[in-house]
Amino acid sequence: MRYLYIAGKWTEAADGGTSQTINPYDATPLDTLAEAGDRDVDAAVTAAREAFDEGPWRRSTVTERAALLGRIADLLQRDREQLAHTESLDTGKTLNEARADVDDTTAVFRYYAGIAGAHAGRVVDPGRPGVVSRIVHEPVGVCALIAPWNYPLLQISWKLAPALAAGNTTVIKPSELTPLSTVALVGLFEEADLPPGVLNLLLGRGGTAGQALVAHPGVDLISFTGGLATGEKIMATAAHGVRRVALELGGKNPNVVFDGTDFDTVVDNALTAAFLHSGQVCSAGARLIVQDSLHDSFVAELAARADRIRVGSGLDPETECGPLISAEQRAKVERYIALGLSEGAELLAGGKRPASPDLEHGFFLRPTVFAGCRRDMTVVREEVFGPLVTVERFSTEEEAVWLGNDTSYGLAAGVWTSDAGQAERVAGALRHGTVWINDYHPYLPQAEWGGFGKSGIGRELGPSGLEEYQEKKHIYHNTSPAPAHWFSG
């Protein structure tokens, strides 16, 4: 049984509600969870409010807060194997990928421990004698941090590390589908002696616990990562009371391939871009845009290699692609496959569940390649969030840029070219929050991450990721006050 964590105590839900998280590999129950209701949400926000208004955290020094974040990074590394195992079981991703997630999470805590003190404010030249003017950065208050199921540990770290570094108090809610690593992370904060109420954990569904959290008037800031429809709903709710909102939403990310790049390298990376974590990645390179002269040999090799991807349990070292997260998610991807076929896409690989009887109870789907795609097809326009890549073709650089920008999203894009000038021109022209040139997927804790267009509002990571959680106050100090003489009376 896993509990809520409110005001420094592990607790059942007030109404005794529970739910279960299941293993996507075989649909068996993994653990029972307390399921938060309205009273728990209120208790968690009240605890965070009291900790912010009266507790020591906001008044602690940056050095103290940085030391605690550094300690969390140490504990994450101590428990690396156990955390990776939990993450792999709960999400279905491979153990190697889960290990990389723990390492990346550790790096995020270390990064914000390192820069917390460097963004405390600045001195402003007031242009008047006797006046001292400065900008000070202060915490925003109570932050509601809501994470998705694809990178549970990593996504919560992008929010929690800067929120705490800035001196805020928090209520976190992981996805109901993958809460286990977040529960373990909260245990590390308890071990590191974070003052009670600074970090509160709610477990539960989005439409109940999540919605109640977002609507709670005691919350000052909402940072959400998840789907577009949920983000729109949250933004509307946040409008009541004019609460701050940061949104990291979906993507339909173009991966543009020019002729002349090393063939094996680009095919190999196109597979990683599209099928890492079974394509359940916000920045997945799910929309390949390939130059005419290369197109036919490229798609033939891509499909042949996609057919060889080994699908199975994330815990099996031979596995390259795990299951999808749920039966619903797989059904959604299968609907897109049917839609793609009905719209005239050419199925070159996958499109079906694996034949192996060992995998029949899990939520598996073979990596799927659709060629002959057009920009007006639904599978090209909408985020599928599964192991499905579409291929379109182009002839000129202008056309490639135009196609790459022909999306309402704008999270990430890839460009493959051996021409450095072309690389810079195309990267400059693409309207996406991240552009990778001759690579795909790497992100850096020190580099901003976020979306143009419908991919979101605000930035995580980098200095901007800390500033999301800071109020900026101008203190204007006239050291030689004198009458203003505006009025004569």
Ligand code: NAD
């Ligand atoms: P989701 O929107 O269904 O849920 C995300 C989180 O919000 C979960 O914790 C859920 O319980 C909660 N939630 C759901 N409804 C809510 C509501 N009404 N009020 C408050 N909380 C609510 O998304 P998901 O299916 O978990 O994640 C997949 C989506 O996340 C994809 O669209 C993906 O692109 C996106 N994503 C984006 C990024 C990024 O960095 N931009 C990263 C990872 C995932």
